[in-house]
Amino acid sequence: MKKLINQHPTRPFRWLLGIIPFFILVILYIGASNARLAENPNDKLLPAFSSIAEAMNRLAFEPSKRSGEYVFWQDTISSLERLAVGVGVSALIALVLGVLNGTIPFVRANLSPLITAISLVPPMAILPILFIVFGLGEASKIVLIAIGITPFLIRDMQQRVLEIPGEQIIKAQTLGANTWQIIVRVVLPQVMPRLIASVRLSLGAAWLFLIAAEAIASTDGLGYRIFLVRRYLSMDVILPYVLWITLLAFAVDYALRQLSQWLYPWFHDQTPERA
Amino acid sequence: MSYINIKNVWKEYGDQVVLERINSTVEEGEFITIVGASGCGKTTFLKMLLGTEAPSRGLITVANEPLRYEPDAQRGIVFQRYSVFPHMTVLQNVVLAREFEKSRFLSRLFGRARKQAIEEALTMIEAVGLSAAANKYPHELSGGMQQRLAIAQALIKKPRILLLDEPFGALDPGIRADMHQLVLELWRRYKLTIFMITHDLKEGFYLGTRLWVFDKDRIDPHHPGAFGARITYDVPVGSVDQKASEKIRESLQQHNAAQDEPELSGVSS
Numbered sequence: 202m203k204k205l206i207n208q209h210p211t212r213p214f215r216w217l218l219g220i221i222p223f224f225i226l227v228i229l230y231i232g233a234s235n236a237r238l239a240e241n242p243n244d245k246l247l248p249a250f251s252s253i254a255e256a257m258n259r260l261a262f263e264p265s266k267r268s269g270e271y272v273f274w275q276d277t278i279s280s281l282e283r284l285a286v287g288v289g290v291s292a293l294i295a296l297v298l299g300v301l302n303g304t305i306p307f308v309r310a311n312l313s314p315l316i317t318a319i320s321l322v323p324p325m326a327i328l329p330i331l332f333i334v335f336g337l338g339e340a341s342k343i344v345l346i347a348i349g350i351t352p353f354l355i356r357d358m359q360q361r362v363l364e365i366p367g368e369q370i371i372k373a374q375t376l377g378a379n380t381w382q383i384i385v386r387v388v389l390p391q392v393m394p395r396l397i398a399s400v401r402l403s404l405g406a407a408w409l410f411l412i413a414a415e416a417i418a419s420t421d422g423l424g425y426r427i428f429l430v431r432r433y434l435s436m437d438v439i440l441p442y443v444l445w446i447t448l449l450a451f452a453v454d455y456a457l458r459q460l461s462q463w464l465y466p467w468f469h470d471q472t473p474e475r476a
Numbered sequence: 477m478s479y480i481n482i483k484n485v486w487k488e489y490g491d492q493v494v495l496e497r498i499n500s501t502v503e504e505g506e507f508i509t510i511v512g513a514s515g516c517g518k519t520t521f522l523k524m525l526l527g528t529e530a531p532s533r534g535l536i537t538v539a540n541e542p543l544r545y546e547p548d549a550q551r552g553i554v555f556q557r558y559s560v561f562p563h564m565t566v567l568q569n570v571v572l573a574r575e576f577e578k579s580r581f582l583s584r585l586f587g588r589a590r591k592q593a594i595e596e597a598l599t600m601i602e603a604v605g606l607s608a609a610a611n612k613y614p615h616e617l618s619g620g621m622q623q624r625l626a627i628a629q630a631l632i633k634k635p636r637i638l639l640l641d642e643p644f645g646a647l648d649p650g651i652r653a654d655m656h657q658l659v660l661e662l663w664r665r666y667k668l669t670i671f672m673i674t675h676d677l678k679e680g681f682y683l684g685t686r687l688w689v690f691d692k693d694r695i696d697p698h699h700p701g702a703f704g705a706r707i708t709y710d711v712p713v714g715s716v717d718q719k720a721s722e723k724i725r726e727s728l729q730q731h732n733a734a735q736d737e738p739e740l741s742g743v744s745s
Binding site: 468 | 526547549551552557558559561563572573580581582613615616626629630633635
């Protein structure tokens with residue numbers, strides 16, 4: 202008998218082991234939901250799957266009586282749009298500042314302390330300031346995401362640039378490169394896959410800030426909807442929305458990973474990743 | 477005047493003297509191998525030639541011009557590791573120098589210029605025996621092939637001086653012998669002036685035209701940093717007689733006794 206640390210499940214068995222906990226959760230939910238509904242058919246806390254399906258059908262496939270929109274899809278599009286713009290702007294700023302910080306000591310001396318200071322400000326604490334300055338529209342939500350994740354991304358990018366072996370930078374100079382050429386041919390292409398990796402890491406925080414901003418001031422969006430129907434204890438909407446957000450988060454993460462593997466095979470071949 | 481003049485060069489870090497009173501001249505086309513105990517300053521010396529370190533005192537001139545203390549295209553370098561670009565294929569790694577040269581802003585070439593640069597690079601890749609791997613990434617190559625690539629990459633720039641910092645230190649003995657052949661051949665073909673640091677005394681006796689031994693000839697046991705290393709032996713390769721080689725080996729082993737250097741103890745003349 203091998204030691205436990207040396208025993209590995211076979212592939213189908215591994216899948217089975219992975220699925221079991223989800224399966225148990227669903228069974229537990231159904232059991233608890235049935236028990237509560239048997240006692241009080243109007244119970245809202247743990248709705249039956251049938252009422253969840255009914256609520257989702259109403260939101261996703263019937264136009265809203267008030268605005269004529271398909272609420273669920275409108276919410277999804279609005280939220281993804283804010284997330285994409287917020288994360289995209291953050292990534293772009295982080296790439297530019299992180300690379301400059303990492304490669305040029307004068308820029309680093311100038312900007313690094315400021316970025317460290319900004320990264321220590323709790324973003325939620327300045328949300329009121331954002332609402333006052335940018336109003337209650339799209340801008341303040343996007344800025345919240347950007348303020349929340351950009352400092353982390355910049356510092357991570359700077360670190361990744363500094364991790365490029367000094368030998369490479371010296372070698373490039375002996376090949377006749379100037380500072381700009383070293384940035385565009387040696388540094389930038391090497392930190393791009395790392396940028397994607399840190400964006401993936403910061404997506405969790407980005408979703409957090411997005412939903413927080415939507416919850417406080419918005420007229421649509423996944424976070425807005427959840428906090429709106431909370432007043433009516435509409436668990437039949439909240440639960441599928443949470444599930445949907447989780448699924449979207451997973452899809453975005455997966456897409457970024459695939460994109461990175463497709464664009465930068467050299468990076469993923471030499472740094473095997475445990476997915 | 478000689479091609480390279482080294483005049484009373486010192487290197488100090490605070491009160492630690494690493495190198496002192498280094499004086500020498502080197503002619504164009506010489507191939508100098510440098511040996512010495514660990515921490516004796518031979519890498520520091522190479523860094524001064526490369527331009528990443530400046531001497532604390534003294535002057536190095538190349539072709540009657542003071543050496544610039546910043547790496548540039550005059551001197552090529554091959555490190556023991558990490559000197560090829562992992563995000564480029566073998567071909568891209570070699571073409572890069574031409575792109576740097578001819579496209580200052582985009583550093584990419586198009587059309588005829590690109591074709592020409594690729595042709596030139598392929599010739600160089602062939603010279604180091606990597607033709608079959610031209611479209612592979614460095615991580616797909618063995619250690620020896622990566623060093624071949626690093627050499628091709630440096631040589632396409634046609635540097636007058638080539639610096640090799642223990643280039644074969646991480647390679648297997650069999651592959652090392654192949655690499656020696658390659659370096660000797662390229663040195664003759666491109667009329668390079670080569671400085672090569674090695675840990676392997678056999679390499680020092682066998683390769684090139686001249687052997688330098690870096691060592692401290694004065695030692696203060698109470699203040700080990702008080703005196704720096706100098707070039708204690710400067711002998712033409714091929715004419716190292718038995719007595720001299722014994723002495724060199726002895727002086728190196730004294731310092732290495734505590735550090736367990738298998739390369740040195742395994743050497744036989």
